Amino acid sequence: xxxxxxxxxxxxxxxxxxxxxxxxxxxxxxxxxxxxxxxxxxxxxxxxxxxxxxxxxxxxxxxxxxxxxxxxxxxxxxxxxxxxxxxxxxxxxxxxxxxxxxxxxxxxxxxxxxxxxxxxxxxxxxxxxxxxxxxxxxxxxxxxxxxxxxxxxxxxxxxxxxxxxxxxxxxxxxxxxxxxxxxxxxxxxxxxxxxxxxxxxxxxxxxxxxxxxxxxxxxxxxxxxxxxxxxxxxxxxxxxxxxxxxxxxxxxxxxxxxxxxxxxxxxxxxxxx
Numbered sequence: 001x002x003x004x005x006x007x008x009x010x011x012x013x014x015x016x017x018x019x020x021x022x023x024x025x026x027x028x029x030x031x032x033x034x035x036x037x038x039x040x041x042x043x044x045x046x047x048x049x050x051x052x053x054x055x056x057x058x059x060x061x062x063x064x065x066x067x068x069x070x071x072x073x074x075x076x077x078x079x080x081x082x083x084x085x086x087x088x089x090x091x092x093x094x095x096x097x098x099x100x101x102x103x104x105x106x107x108x109x110x111x112x113x114x115x116x117x118x119x120x121x122x123x124x125x126x127x128x129x130x131x132x133x134x135x136x137x138x139x140x141x142x143x144x145x146x147x148x149x150x151x152x153x154x155x156x157x158x159x160x161x162x163x164x165x166x167x168x169x170x171x172x173x174x175x176x177x178x179x180x181x182x183x184x185x186x187x188x189x190x191x192x193x194x195x196x197x198x199x200x201x202x203x204x205x206x207x208x209x210x211x212x213x214x215x216x217x218x219x220x221x222x223x224x225x226x227x228x229x230x231x232x233x234x235x236x237x238x239x240x241x242x243x244x245x246x247x248x249x250x251x252x253x254x255x256x257x258x259x260x261x262x263x264x265x266x267x268x269x270x271x272x273x
Contacts (some may be wrong), residue, residue, distance in 0.1 A: 043065075058086065083112065099114075124184055199233070
């Protein structure tokens with residue numbers, strides 16, 4: 001199976017973001033003919049105030065970001081892992097940071113809401129308080145992409161190994177991590193965390209990221225990019241450079257089986273109290 005990871009520089013113009021995502025998906029399909037495509041985290045809208053996020057959020061199903069992905073999945077006969085979009089939640093004054101995945105017929109096959117909220121103060125002093133704007137999810141989600149089981153996660157989730165152990169327990173052979181990793185943390189932690197999650201779960205790890213700068217109120221914020229695919233042994237087999245674009249790689253289910261046979265972590269796992 002061939003995968004393509006879309007790397008974007010989204011901002012607070014939703015229509016422009018969706019247009020850019022469409023063009024990058026079409027380009028990746030024309031040049032690489034992938035079976036599965038992932039967009040980055042909040043590809044439809046980055047930055048802005050909570051009021052701006054609420055205004056940009058869309059009900060699922062429906063809405064322009066959802067419809068674009070559904071249309072292209074059906075048109076090209078590919079799986080589209082919808083990074084994440086802002087989900088409008090009835091009766092809630094926050095939005096969902098939500099992945100929606102579509103099969104080759106454009107049917108929704110998975111929906112995952114980001115579980116772990118990025119409530120930190122970065123090394124440069126910038127504060128990130130996602131829980132003020134986003135309502136967290138609480139469900140571990142996998143889906144079938146042809147013969148491969150795909151596990152869902154988003155960005156800050158990567159720091160919580162228990163989620164990835166749960167995905168592996170549910171049969172994940174490939175894990176998607178759409179992200180908008182900060183430059184401050186990404187330069188030191190991005191690759192090592194992605195590789196660690198691939199090694200401990202013995203899965204392919206596909207991490208599509210945001211890159212470049214965007215405005216958060218009056219602050220300029222920078223995302224790290226460097227979208228990558230790591231194999232079950234932890235090797236980075238494809239990695240994007242700086243800037244907008246995509247990276248592609250091949251996923252080999254036999255490689256997953258071979259690594260799990262060599263080091264049968266799942267069989268050796270102990271339940272500790």
